[in-house]
Amino acid sequence: MKQKTTAKTSYHIPIGPIHPALKEPVYFEFEIDGERIVNVDVKLGHVHRGIEWASRKRNPVQILYLAERICGICSYSHPAAFALAVEDMADIEVPERAEYLRVIQAELERICSHILWAGVAAHEIGFDSVLYLTWEIREKTLDLTEYLTGNRVTKAIMMIGGVRRDITKDMIPKITKTLKYLKDNFEKLRRIFLDDKTVKMRSQNVGILTKEDALKLCAVGPTTRASGVKKDVRVDTGYFAYGDLDIDYMTPDVLTGGVNGDVYDRIIVRLLEVKQSIELIEQCLDKMPSGDITAEPKIAKLLAQLKKVNGEGVGRYEAPRGEDIHYVKLDGNDAPFTWKVRAPTYNNILPWIPMLKGEQIADIPIVAASTDPCISCTNRVAIVNNENRYELDKEELHRLSIEKTRRLMK
Amino acid sequence: MRFSMLPQVFAQLFKKPWTNKFPAKYQPNNTTKYLADVAAGKAKINPPIPTPDGFRGKIQYDKEKCIGCQLCIKVCPTEAIEYKPDEKKIKIYLARCCFCSQCNDVCPTNCLSMGDEFLLAGTDPYEKDLIVE
Numbered sequence: 001m002k003q004k005t006t007a008k009t010s011y012h013i014p015i016g017p018i019h020p021a022l023k024e025p026v027y028f029e030f031e032i033d034g035e036r037i038v039n040v041d042v043k044l045g046h047v048h049r050g051i052e053w054a055s056r057k058r059n060p061v062q063i064l065y066l067a068e069r070i071c072g073i074c075s076y077s078h079p080a081a082f083a084l085a086v087e088d089m090a091d092i093e094v095p096e097r098a099e100y101l102r103v104i105q106a107e108l109e110r111i112c113s114h115i116l117w118a119g120v121a122a123h124e125i126g127f128d129s130v131l132y133l134t135w136e137i138r139e140k141t142l143d144l145t146e147y148l149t150g151n152r153v154t155k156a157i158m159m160i161g162g163v164r165r166d167i168t169k170d171m172i173p174k175i176t177k178t179l180k181y182l183k184d185n186f187e188k189l190r191r192i193f194l195d196d197k198t199v200k201m202r203s204q205n206v207g208i209l210t211k212e213d214a215l216k217l218c219a220v221g222p223t224t225r226a227s228g229v230k231k232d233v234r235v236d237t238g239y240f241a242y243g244d245l246d247i248d249y250m251t252p253d254v255l256t257g258g259v260n261g262d263v264y265d266r267i268i269v270r271l272l273e274v275k276q277s278i279e280l281i282e283q284c285l286d287k288m289p290s291g292d293i294t295a296e297p298k299i300a301k302l303l304a305q306l307k308k309v310n311g312e313g314v315g316r317y318e319a320p321r322g323e324d325i326h327y328v329k330l331d332g333n334d335a336p337f338t339w340k341v342r343a344p345t346y347n348n349i350l351p352w353i354p355m356l357k358g359e360q361i362a363d364i365p366i367v368a369a370s371t372d373p374c375i376s377c378t379n380r381v382a383i384v385n386n387e388n389r390y391e392l393d394k395e396e397l398h399r400l401s402i403e404k405t406r407r408l409m410k
Numbered sequence: 411m412r413f414s415m416l417p418q419v420f421a422q423l424f425k426k427p428w429t430n431k432f433p434a435k436y437q438p439n440n441t442t443k444y445l446a447d448v449a450a451g452k453a454k455i456n457p458p459i460p461t462p463d464g465f466r467g468k469i470q471y472d473k474e475k476c477i478g479c480q481l482c483i484k485v486c487p488t489e490a491i492e493y494k495p496d497e498k499k500i501k502i503y504l505a506r507c508c509f510c511s512q513c514n515d516v517c518p519t520n521c522l523s524m525g526d527e528f529l530l531a532g533t534d535p536y537e538k539d540l541i542v543e
Contacts, residue, residue, distance in 0.1 A: 058487065065487035065510045129415055136428070150466045150524075156510040164515065165464070191414070299516040300481055 010038050013361070017046040023120075024375035032361065040356045042349055048379045052339050059334045060086055060160060060306050061299060067326075068154055070341060071377040073116065076109045077319035078341065078377075079158035081326040084239060086160050089313030089330060090306055095292040098162035099241040100284045105149070105157055106240065107277040107284075111182065112141045113320035114222075114270045114277075117372045118193065121267065124365040125202040130192055137185050144178040147171070160302060162294025172285060182278055186271075193267050194255075203263035207355040207367035210261055217350045221322020222273065223371045225251050226266040228259035233318035245283050250276055263370045307334060319344050321372050343377035432458045461526045466509045468527040469502055471542045475521035476500065482513035482522065494543075502542040505535035 016027040025046035031039040051070055055063050060082075067078040080102065087094060094102075119134035142152045149155040149165060157164050167175070193199055209219065214227035224231050230249040234242045250272045252258070252265040259265065296302040312329040322344030331337040348371040355367050433455045438444035447453035461467065478498030483491045490506035491513065514522045532540055 059484070061485050061512065062487040065508060065512070069508075133418070139428075146465070147462050150462075150464045150511070151509070154508070154510070156466070156512075196414075299485055299512070303484070 009033055015364070017043075024373075026373070026375045028364075030356075030361070030364075035360045035362075037356050037359050037361065037364075040353050042352060044349065044375065044379055046379070047376045049376070052341065055339045056335050059303055060328075060330075060336065061303060063336070063339065064158055064160070065154075065156065067341075068156065068158075070343070071374055072153055073113050073374065074109070074319045074321065074324070074343075074377065075154050076105055076158065077317055077324050078326070078343075080106065081315040081317035081319075081324045081341075082328065082339075083158050083160050084315030084317055085313040085326045085328040086306065086315075086330075087313070088315060089311045089328060090160075090309045092161045092295050094162055094295055096241070096289050097166075097291040098293045098295075100288040101163045101167060101293060102158075102240045103242065103245065104167065104281050104284050105155065105163070107280045108141065108145055108148070109155075110277045110320045111274050112138055112145065113372075114274050115141065115189075117270060117320075117369075118189065118267070121263075121366060121369055122193075122199070124369045125199070127198055133192070134189065137182065137189070140178055140181055144175060147174055159294055160306070161296050162292070164294070166293045167288075175281070175285065179278055179281060182274075186275060186278070189274075190271055193271060199267070200264065202363075202366060203267060203370075205260070205262050205264075206363050207263045207359060207370055208261050209351050209355050211259070213351065213354045214261070217354075218347050219322075219351045219371075220344050220347045221319070221372075222250075222266055222269045223322065223348050223351060225249060226259075226269045227261035228253065231323075233316050233323050237316060239317065241284065241287075244287065245280055247276070247280060263366060266370045303334075306330065307332065321345060321374060322348060341377075343374065345371070345374045345378040348373065349378065430459050431456050461528065465526050465528075466511045466524045468504060468525045468530060469507065469513070469542050470523045470525045471500070471502065472521040472523075473499055473543070475519045477519055479518060481516045481518065485512045485516050487512065499543065503535070504530055504540040504542060505532070 010031050010033040013030045013032055014027070015030065016022055017025040027043040027046065029041040029043070030037055051066060055066055058066060063082060064079045067082045068075045070078045086092070115134050115138045119131040119138070122128070122130035122134065145155065146152045148167065148171065149157045209223065209227045211228045213219075214224045214229050219227070219229070220231065228251055230251060232249050233239070235247055235249055250269055252260070252268045252272075254272060255268055256265075296305065309330045310332050312327065315326040315328075317324045317326075324344055325342040327338070327340040327342075329337040329339075351371065352368060355370075356364065359367060433448075434444065434453075435456060444453060448455055476499055478493070478500070480493055480500075482500065483489075483493055487510060488506045488508050490503050490508075492501045492503065494501055509524070511524050514520075514524060530540065534540075
């Protein structure tokens, strides 16, 4: 029998939605030619939890704790962005001391998140001893978080108009002790990640995101800074007390003098940010003025004040993974009229496509992990019709939009 | 550079393990029997690491002080608190509680406080240990 020859040489590999290599449900479809990835398609929408819907029955103080549960690692970022949005709308003046306390908590979370990521990245390339080392360091940071806020992960420290717990004088020795420990171990981490041959072999010239692509695809956070785009909400808008602190964009050229936009650069950016965060906490402890920690200590009064507000607000916050945007609209009821969350990973999904194209199958885990994806944060919409999930494409959306305009014109 | 991890590895060999073996050093063959033994005083539990100050554990409720103002019900994010209108007191379902301590902050008479008990897992959400009233 004569063998048929086909022109098609590539084949498809579906990975996910549930897969041992993935920490959260996401669906990839790879078009593979030999070992090379020719094309990638990413599909989301497997972990939609209806958090925004749940907010329709809650008042802003209750939503703070709901926002905390959007993401386990950014459990400070989401309430912070929500509080910024509400304060923006209700013109609440936050006391200066509270702004500094907020920065301390934010930077502590950033250290935890980046060190956790470093461990996961090491695990993805099979360097498990580093995973244990980084998580040991993270444990110390979590101990400090527990000491300052009461719990390790769900901190419940954010309040509209301030924070809920103060840092008293007798707490400062423990903070400085942990910061010293972090600084001592940071040098060790830096050596392992930046000088080690294993890490260099797997991360240099892998998963390149060019500056043009980063700008075009609106990548945020360390992913875009590693490609040389100077974008950081902390510097750009100077929310909380960041305007008073010495802070600059962390791009890889600070250390190496050049920008490649590969996985190695993303490691550099995150490590530099850990160092920056330690310095920011020290600055805050030095400069922190005394005073109130919240604008309105009586919650019932605050809720009554928010009930009178009629308007919309936007909160922009630099989460460890990038810019987190919350949009809130209050219309005089207890519950908000609407609340919309845009988690940073939403912007960092599309950059996966240029990063993964042309790479090998074995590079998928480290390249995907290099943007520090958080899929559950990202899943905000699920479209259901007659109990069947369906997708909307651009034409369909456009058609629906035109229909709505016509409906409204009637 | 090649063996840069070796000092750490050797140091680790002689260090005391970080993990606190809680509640028992080794997994008991029969957990239910082990817990029954602990309750009867035959076996001993390896104590957990003490919780720090300000830890948010099981809610303590001082019923005498409560005036039934229902502010805690208004701020509870998980709707874990139920109002008992005939007594004018509250009932807290810990199985729903998210331990944010917002009810503690809002309480005008300070009748609620956070304890340090954290072993609150159970099979029945309405069991006696998980309801504070």
